[in-house]
Amino acid sequence: MDKSTWSPEFSQRFADREDELKWLYMELYDDASAYSRFKEMLYQCYCRRSEALRAMDAEREARPDWYKDRHMLGMQMYVNAFAGNLQGVRKKLGYIEECGVNYLHLMPLLESPAGRSDGGYAVADFRKVQPELGTMEDLAALTADCHKRGIAVCLDFVMNHTSEDHAWAKAARAGDSEAQSRYFFFDNWEVPNEYERTCPQVFPTTAPGNFTWCEEAKKVVMTTFYPYQWDLNYRNPAVFNDMCENMLFLCNQGIDVIRLDAVPYIWKELGTTCRNLPQVHSLVRMMRLAGEIVCPGMLMLGEVVMEPSKVAPYFGTVEKPECQMLYNVTTMASIWHTVATKDVRLLQHQLDQVFALPHEYGFLNYLRCHDDIGWGLDYAFLRQFGFEEVSHKKFLNDYFTGKWPGSPSRGELYNDDPRLGDARLCGTTASLCGIETARSEDDGVKLSWAMNLHLTLHAFVLTLSGLPILYSGDEIAQQNDNGYHNDPLKADDSRYLHRGNLDWSAVAKRGTPGTVEQQIFQELRRLEGLRADHRVFDNDADTWLLDTADIGVLGIGRYCRGEKLLALFNFSDGDRWIDMSRELGEYSDLVTGEAQDKQSILLPSGCFAWLLCDFDKGEI
Numbered sequence: 001m002d003k004s005t006w007s008p009e010f011s012q013r014f015a016d017r018e019d020e021l022k023w024l025y026m027e028l029y030d031d032a033s034a035y036s037r038f039k040e041m042l043y044q045c046y047c048r049r050s051e052a053l054r055a056m057d058a059e060r061e062a063r064p065d066w067y068k069d070r071h072m073l074g075m076q077m078y079v080n081a082f083a084g085n086l087q088g089v090r091k092k093l094g095y096i097e098e099c100g101v102n103y104l105h106l107m108p109l110l111e112s113p114a115g116r117s118d119g120g121y122a123v124a125d126f127r128k129v130q131p132e133l134g135t136m137e138d139l140a141a142l143t144a145d146c147h148k149r150g151i152a153v154c155l156d157f158v159m160n161h162t163s164e165d166h167a168w169a170k171a172a173r174a175g176d177s178e179a180q181s182r183y184f185f186f187d188n189w190e191v192p193n194e195y196e197r198t199c200p201q202v203f204p205t206t207a208p209g210n211f212t213w214c215e216e217a218k219k220v221v222m223t224t225f226y227p228y229q230w231d232l233n234y235r236n237p238a239v240f241n242d243m244c245e246n247m248l249f250l251c252n253q254g255i256d257v258i259r260l261d262a263v264p265y266i267w268k269e270l271g272t273t274c275r276n277l278p279q280v281h282s283l284v285r286m287m288r289l290a291g292e293i294v295c296p297g298m299l300m301l302g303e304v305v306m307e308p309s310k311v312a313p314y315f316g317t318v319e320k321p322e323c324q325m326l327y328n329v330t331t332m333a334s335i336w337h338t339v340a341t342k343d344v345r346l347l348q349h350q351l352d353q354v355f356a357l358p359h360e361y362g363f364l365n366y367l368r369c370h371d372d373i374g375w376g377l378d379y380a381f382l383r384q385f386g387f388e389e390v391s392h393k394k395f396l397n398d399y400f401t402g403k404w405p406g407s408p409s410r411g412e413l414y415n416d417d418p419r420l421g422d423a424r425l426c427g428t429t430a431s432l433c434g435i436e437t438a439r440s441e442d443d444g445v446k447l448s449w450a451m452n453l454h455l456t457l458h459a460f461v462l463t464l465s466g467l468p469i470l471y472s473g474d475e476i477a478q479q480n481d482n483g484y485h486n487d488p489l490k491a492d493d494s495r496y497l498h499r500g501n502l503d504w505s506a507v508a509k510r511g512t513p514g515t516v517e518q519q520i521f522q523e524l525r526r527l528e529g530l531r532a533d534h535r536v537f538d539n540d541a542d543t544w545l546l547d548t549a550d551i552g553v554l555g556i557g558r559y560c561r562g563e564k565l566l567a568l569f570n571f572s573d574g575d576r577w578i579d580m581s582r583e584l585g586e587y588s589d590l591v592t593g594e595a596q597d598k599q600s601i602l603l604p605s606g607c608f609a610w611l612l613c614d615f616d617k618g619e620i
Contacts, residue, residue, distance in 0.1 A: 010046045013293045014039075020320070021289045024282050025237075034237035041241060045248040046294045053254065056147065057297035067103075067152070067257075067299055067324065067467060068362055068539040071532045074103035074154075074469030076369055079133050081501045082472055086134035086142050095507070097149060099475050100528045103467060104146060105154040105259070107370055109133050113165045115489050116228040119370065119499070121156070121261060122163035126246035136253060143254025154257035154301065157247055160265045161229040169230050173216040182239050183230050184222035184268065185214075191270070192220050199224075199274045205417045206492075210274075224265060224274070234266055234283060244290055251295045258291075259301045260284070260323065263314065276310055284314065284322045299324040301364060307376065315361045328354065328363040328466065335460060336373055336425075336432070339453070340399040340407075341387075342572050344554040348545055349381050351556070354464075355543045362539065363466035367457050368432075368474065372414040372424035372495055373400075393422055400425050400432055408434025408450060410480060412494040428498045430454055430477035435516065439479075451477070451516065453606040455523050456569055460608070462531045463556055463567045465539045471498075475524055476506050476517040530590055536563035536612065548578050553603060557583075562616035565590070570603035577602055585613030 003011065025035050049057075060066055075096065083089045086109075096104060108120025111128040120130070129136055143153045162169055171179035186192055192211040199210050202225050211220050212227040222231040232239050247258055267279040284302070291298045302314040302323035307330055316322030331354065334347045354363070375396055379389040398404045400411040411427030430436060434450035454477055461468045481500020490496040509517035531537045538560045546555025552572025558565040564585055570576050580587075581599040589596050590610035603609060 006043060010043060017289045017293060021286060024286050028279060028282055029237040031237050034241065038241050041245050042290060042294055045245065049252050049295060057295060060297035070537040072103055072467050073100050073528055074105060074467055075099060075101040075472055076105040076469055077472035078107045078499060079109050081499060086138040090142050090145055093145060093149060100525060102150050103152050108156045112163055118226055118229065121158050122229045123158050124163040124165040127249060140253045152256040153254060154259055155250060155255045156259045156261050158261045159243055160262040161231045164228045164230055173214060175217060181236050182233055184233050186220040189220055194270055198271055203415055205415050244287060248294050251298045257299045257301050259303060261303050263302050264304055281322060285316060285320060288322055301325045303327055305329050312357060318360060325362045325364050328365045332366055333373060333375060333377060335457065337377060337396060338571050340396050342552050344571060345385065345551055346377065346382055347554060352545060359540045364469055365461045365464045365466045366469045367461055368429045368471040370499060372426050374424045397423050397425060408437040408446060410436045412497050414494045426494045426497045428478055428480055429474050431480040435477050436479040449606050451519060454520060456606055456608040458524055459527055460569055462527055465541060465543060473502055475521055476510055477520040478503060478506060534563060536560045536565045550576055553578060562614060564613045566611040568603055569608045570605055573605055575602065575604050587611040587613050
């Protein structure tokens with residue numbers, strides 16, 4: 001390959017990273033020919049990048065922390081549920097802007113087979129959009145419109161596996177040895193059974209085992225998630241080269257943030273759990289370097305649904321970073337635990353770990369997403385308070401499905417495994433908070449409490465450093481979609497309970513005073529606006545836990561350049577008086593603007609307070 005033909009910009013970017021990139025690549029693959037093809041692929045992807053996207057790259061290189069800005073607000077949505085198709089989303093960008101959103105996460109939309117897609121996570125073609133949603137040209141047009149409005153676009157990149165309908169899988173089934181080398185094929189069950197000794201099952205109830213017999217090939221194939229999702233073999237450099245090219249292709253359609261789906265699983269090793277292996281970090285680091293060379297305005301968001309000790313390594317190091325952002329999944333699960341137990345000690349324990357991480361680390365904070373809620377909590381910590389894992393998981397699921405006496409929640413279980421006493425939880429934020437129950441009972445007192453809790457939980461997310469993201473519909477307190485039970489393609493997957501179509505008639509009520517939709521929409525917008533207006537919410541703020549002297553009340557302190565915030569959240573069943581007299585400064589309620597006596601702060605059940613002291617104004 002003749003480097004003299006490379007553009008000066010590409011040459012410089014590549015030269016700055018070549019030593020590390022080549023070392024990592026050759027350490028994994030020891031294949032000079034494959035590395036040469038990899039380099040040529042990077043240059044071809046660079047050449048295909050539009051001038052508009054290159055200009056945006058330059059802007060973001062000049063301000064690399066753009067995604068950490070306190071003005072950032074995300075929204076996650078399914079294209080079909082939100083507006084039918086990609087063209088429909090383009091027509092609704094005005095509403096997205098009205099929501100204050102400037103980070104749009106489009107759920108999986110690449111071509112995948114109906115009924116065997118796992119919600120779009122079984123990709124049959126990484127270069128085609130699902131036909132009913134539009135075309136790749138439609139996606140590029142949408143991202144271009146978003147960029148004109150200052151909206152960044154995120155898209156899932158399913159890198160652990162392909163659909164069994166992918167061209168590689170079809171060739172593998174037909175006996176093509178090169179195609180089979182892109183997956184994990186075995187002539188018999190001997191080696192797969194060895195893997196099963198140490199490799200946990202992801203879905204032991206709905207998809208037991210990690211392997212499936214492929215009748216056409218007369219071989220066994222690795223299928224960690226579902227039988228129709230075939231695990232890719234990243235030991236093969238052709239797989240890494242081609243998947244990296246697929247990622248860069250999407251970036252060249254205007255995708256700003258690549259969500260790396262199930263990234264801990266992508267390297268398999270016999271005799272291990274096949275999770276979080278060192279080679280995973282080498283692959284992610286190489287993808288980061290490839291992005292910095294071809295499209296430096298792009299970010300990588302890692303989906304690592306594990307405890308904090310296993311999540312943080314996916315940031316890499318300050319010298320050799322990997323993902324720019326990670327999901328704050330443990331905080332999400334802990335907040336729902338706190339709603340049910342009225343006990344903030346686990347949440348304090350978890351936040352203490354997050355607050356201790358460097359400011360360079362960027363989390364995506366959320367209450368709900370497309371997926372279920374798993375109870376992978378720190379049971380070693382909880383045990384000292386009398387919470388045992390199996391019985392506690394049952395309590396949490398009983399509470400959020402409304403079986404527990406007095407619970408207002410209306411959720412459903414996913415992957416229920418009575419043998420292990422385990423299950424995951426589904427439901428929208430509004431229904432889990434009790435809004436659905438209160439409205440069905442026409443109980444104004446219950447409704448007021450549930451709406452306050454809905455807002456309090458969102459205020460908590462807005463209090464944290466990082467990028468807060470809404471799940472589409474939460475801005476109007478949309479409830480569960482129980483109609484999925486009547487759809488044969490969805491009925492077996494309770495996650496569709498919270499994946500219903502956005503109710504545009506309900507959206508229209510956001511302008512009707514007194515409606516639930518109007519109150520939730522306006523109050524959320526006010527909180528989001530306050531966050532954007534005050535530097536105390538900057539990502540580099542110091543954050544710490546406040547001692548509220550009450551296990552039902554969580555306290556978070558923030559300080560940044562003269563502004564100090566005391567954020568208090570009452571998860572208990574009753575009103576609480578909190579004394580913050582030990583905190584230096586005079587405070588006012590950030591939401592109401594009224595002065596606040598810090599010695600006697602009244603927090604009604606399910607409510608919160610943001611108390612601000614501006615030392616620059618002499619309020620000490």
